[in-house]
Amino acid sequence: MLGRMIRPTCVRCGEPLPEDAKFCPNCGFPVGSPLPEERKIVTVVFADLVGSTRLSAQIDAERYREVIATFYQAVTEELESLRGRAYNFAGDAVVGVFGIPHAHDDDAIRAVRAALAIVKRVTELGERLLVPGSLQCRVGVNTGRVAVGTEGAEAGLLYGAVVNAAARLQQAAEPGTVLAGETTWLLTKDHVHYGERQEVQAKGFDETLPAWPVLALAPRSSRRTIPFVDRRRELRLLVETFERAQEARRGHMVTLLGEPGIGKSRVVEEFLAGVPDTTKVLTGRASPFEEDVTFGPVAQILLQEIGEPPDAPPEQLEASLEELVRDCCPTERTQEIVDLLRLALGLGDESRDRRRYRVAEIRSGLLALLQGLAARGPVVMVVEDAHLAQPPLLDLVEQLVRAARTIPLFVLCVARYDLLDTRPDWGGGLGDSLNLHLEAMSLSDAIELAKEAGEGLDEDSAARIARHAGGNPFFIVETTGMLMHTDAEVASDTESLPPDLLPPTVQAIIAARIDHLPEAARDLIRKASVFAPGTFDGTSLAIVAEPDDKVLELLEDEEFLVRDE
Template identity: 30%
Template structure:
């Protein structure tokens, strides 16, 4: 059987878990017979043990709601079906550490736990439980992000790095070294959140799988299942460990060790890397407009700003990519692009720092501080900047050590203003030599300092030969739309014809059966990303068979599930709705169309609150 706390495999005749020490036996309060901790009824007298069991029931409560629907108990606790990525992290040879350290073990254990939590908090995960030397970490519960699997893997790599940094200090002070194993899986769980603010709990196969992978992971390694790997493919360099037998849970198709991050910054980067980018459909007017604006900037030698807005998955980056490909064909064009990141919303100038380190100066992961300083000096000389003025600013910007830092003005505001004016000078100087395309994407995640720099750039670009393209989601507040040299492009959802063209392209150029096509178009509702992912899921599901160069249904057509690749994104959007989320969940049970009166009756709320919630859902 499985331990209900840590999910370790326990022999049927064991009375406690060898991993976490939890007792696996109890007694029936009716007849005093000994029973297993996970039993629902007493084998001797038939009494219901669930009603009399002391403490929390380790199993999920019965769920009668459909996926995504929330149920609420009398004590205020709520339960719902969610997708979650879980990490298990445990110390290597913790028993040996305990024997060596004695009472000092708790000092070391506390430092290890603090190191783990600091990394998890950075990526907005949840430390769900400490089980002995193990740390159980949730991503997607209680709050979802559209990239929870990525966040989990980044956190896992971050914990490995943190332990590498902590171990020498522990070895110096206590004479022992630290190593960890980290394992992870993604899948559906039943998640329970406490009405009194307590820690959330989750139950599901993903937790068992992640726990069992500890038998596969080597010290100081991060190992994930194929389901998690499918969600993070391209963002990380991995090593295929092949299929593995995990005991009673069965054989898993593939296991992967995560080595390091790649340079991919978006879904578009990943699609380009794997050559599975579908053609852009339904955006001919927008592409033509962007290309014409670029040619106008080139010929008139006067700058322009383009603001591209749209919901997630609508095709903002894909549209920008078409412009970049056009500019790349020009012999005199110079283009550069950067991205804001949800992981660095409070890191000053992060998109610019990432651009400089990754593309412009080209720091390598194995470069030491002196190598980075040498590369930085060379680039500053190329830009025509005086090193005595520029090196202190860029050492601070790029977090490099150096005696020049002592020369900086003590006032942070002055340093910030000098940094922004220097960066602006570099970009505008380039536009004197050749036409420049500067792209900054995902500004809804941009830090305040980056937005201030863009304010200066937008003000100055009219007198330059530069096209500045900025992309963002609808929640980004209106900015820069009052200048006379800007163009606003708001991307709407696609119509039926371009949507169907994407389905065919994603199916390898062969049409799908009409019933399948209709269901994809209805569920995707004109969002290109949803169309692509649903189409790919159908191709891989076994629902179709190829006959004479076309697809036919292999059997009855069921209702299409939401692809795993989209579940985190949809859950994140739901979680951001606040009180309107419960109305969305009720409406989902009623169907795509329903009378307002029926929703009001089922939701059991007054008209003012219901109309406000519906308005919020429409805006979302």
């Protein structure tokens, strides 16, 4: 059944399609278009301009039109800058959506960032447009399931209570503030500072809506501690490579690779906790949110070392940078090294000619700084989320390791497998580099982790959660946390986990992975999900879908399907 090639069929009516057809000859549906309706997890941002009615009575109608149009444009720009989109404009409100057309596991974080940026931008807008009084907006952010219409007049329409709930949260927010719903809070609480929980009386809802006021973004994610279970081999490899870099006084690099939640950051934390006190640890994280996306991690490292915030005055940043360099580098080279490193902090104007050599100059300055720091002990440089790094930064890291011939430098890159998709030769040509793949935990170790994280969880329930988590430590910890939070019970081993025991954090990761599959693979995995025990054979699968060998192979490679031996 699984071995024969299947002729492509229309996703709408199921009729066979002629080769190279652009439209189904039976129903006329475009070939390759998504299904007429699709369920998604999205985050809605509902922004409303405060006091717009009063403002319209105070200024000329044409002037008011200009203010509203500028408000629309500003909100749209903030949404789009963080991968969201403006979904609807209604009077003095803008509805934005994150998760369409493709979901990402950080959609909720991006939405909260956008909401804070919108509040700030609108305040500045009022000052620039010189409107009477101050211009403020309030924003509601909510995450949940929706059905998305994709055909005819319904194309792009969202169905579900998520949008209405976001509107009610917005109405309850104070002017100039952001109010987040429960699922958004669950997804972002390790990345955002929130105020005390509130209960919102929402029109049209039978129960009050729990909500949290957004105070600020956390300077660094304070993730929940995950018990360290059976990563001894990986930890030993890191320690041995670090010791070799010390002894050889030569640059070494290890790239720790794994899927989301597999425990990469936890392994790094455990390794760093065991390095000697004389070790200088430098940490930078690649992120699309940095002002300088390309060299953001280098800037983070420098700011940590000089003890200055990113928004410090340029003259203050330069003075602190000079003090750092003078403290550890040869006096006669101080100004030269400062001039090279200031490029990473965006200080001063770069000529067009100099911009061409920016990577080389930053690398030269960073190498000189590392050499100075290494005079006092070994140096560990951690580059987190390296799969998000721009090519020039990846080039810089490889060149830095290659050039560190007399420096006890250990570079530890942490990345998802996406890094190898865009950079298949990563680390190639470096004699002291290795890629370390972090695999799923064994069942026995996963059960042990579930019991530790579950604080007294019984053996059967722990085994049940461990099996469903597929050896992913993050999934295990989040599921046990939800179990304790809801006081729910885990059913027998022949049933699926209750829906309320699949935490939003885990749903977001899985939804993002599914959304980035080709359409045929997405369709198949969704149809296969109707089999409650999660196990089926080719005959059963053929009842709901017509599987193609290539699609099945892709889903196996992505570990959505596991073939029984």
